[in-house]
Amino acid sequence: MIRTALLAAAALLVAAPALASDPASVALTFDTGASTGAVMVALYDEASYGGGQPVRAARIDVAAGEHSVTFEGLPAGDYGVKAFHDLNGNGRMDTNPFGMPTEPYAFSNNAVGNMGPASWDRAKFAIDGATAQTISIR
């Protein structure tokens, strides 16, 4: 009985669950043009990138000197980042009278869209283990 229990315990150790042996994280650093307001960041997986709830979100207090955020405990896989720099701190991405953004925005891989937001194909990047990316948002 003890041997069976030991064998079972050993089996558990060998077949350790994904969370313990595959903790992925991403450290995102934003290179901003201005030092006011906050960068609003959202991290998406493929299913949510096109317009669902982000997997993670954060507010980086640029005015207080912050420039980065780390999202932890992520399943390894492909992700995309959408961010904008709320320069005036009003919580919104402001636009000009003809509807174009007047505040900086950016995507992972510094991807640029084609007459719209950067596509999943251009923005997607792999998060596996400890990943880091710097995004220019000017």
Place this chain on the structure above:
Amino acid sequence: MTPSRRHFLMGAAALSAAVATPEMVRAAIAQEVGASWALATADLEGDIAPRAMRLVHGRAPAGLEGTLFRNGPAKFRRAGGSATHWFDGDGLMRSFTMSDGAVTLAARFADTPKRRTETELDAVVTPGFGTAGDGRARVGSPDDASAANTAVMVTGDKVWALWEAGSPLQMDASTLATEQFVTLRDDLKGMPFQAHPRFAPDGTVWNVGMSGDRAIVWHLNHDGSLIDAQVLRLPRASYLHDFTATERHLIFLLQPWVFDHEAMPYSTQFAWKPELGTQVLVVDKADLTSTRTYELPSFSFFHLGDAWAEADGTIRFDVAANRDASFAIEGARVLVAGRGGVPGEPSVLKLVTLRSNGQAEMTSSGVTAEFPKGDPRRAGLERSLTVHVAGERGGRPLPNGLAVQDWKSGRSHAFSFGDDQIMEEAVFVPKPGAAAERDAWLVAPSINLAEGVTELHVFDVASIEGGPVATWRADVALPAGFHGAWRG
């Protein structure tokens, strides 16, 4: 295989590598069997370092000192895909500096996001006025699509490269180095600033930017700082490249080439509906909500002359008027293709009269015309003279000379170089200390097709029929430019 057969195949491979893509083959064919005027839309492969132009005729008039800045598309074709419309080539800022009788020419490409992307990809991918672009385009904002290629506005020691659908691009006036897109006010970042600012008698500058039936009306100081900006709703969503102004009023000409459906390239959004006629909207500069509308028969246009008001309130301005928009759609495509016939007829200079009783009429000069320009001392004030390019006709779609239209006498005073020259827009340069309208020079470049180089000419307004009083010749041919500005 035998050594000789292998050598032949390697040679053939090297040959095909030299003519690797259909684009390069097409360009080669255009060079050889294309139209005689194809130099107007050839590709320039790099910037032109400052170099002296050689005086080949006459002498520089005493007192003519300054710089002619000009802008125009100078790169259309790339191995992986090309611009297919004249309005979509990469902007090249040119400077012709006249000092002590000598002329120095320099030219530098506007270093735009579009040009950087397309250089990296070696393909024109950005959607434009007539060019479709493709899925490789990187356009996150209107300025990412800017060719910065249409006109110039001088603001002190900077020049702004003007386009149509985005911000001005600031460049250094001495080095022609690109600096940054101009944001006139933070909340107006990226709003369009078109290619034909109007200079008012009070020293301020007015301009417009369009989106459907909405216009942003810009009011600037001469140094480029913003006084005010207001959005107006126009009675019609016309394609509007240019507007004009009197001392007191802004004038918007609303042609029946109107927004029909969202589409790219840009020109495909519009439909020609001649049954609508052409509308004129006159707007009080002091109160942009105070407007008056006039009706004219249908015509199409790109360019207007400065407007003026007479003592009894009659308003007049001239326009290079065309029957329809076929040049915009098809003609400008043919000009980049470098061969074929431009459809329709050339534009004709006409005078629009708006009477206080609400009536409007047009009179034709009868003269083929484009790129009208007037005396800057009289911008927004009563005047009689308009200089314009002339000589365009069916078999020869580009101008070969200049003419000055005198609206007071009804006469046209013209000079033609003949078809060995492609004439470009002339600017009026007042003679120092002189007040009379005729006391001025005209400064304009041309492409000398026989010599294969760019030339710069000075004419005297009072004696244009006698031809240029001076001509300088460059050692390089620049593709034709659109619009320029003189800095004295």
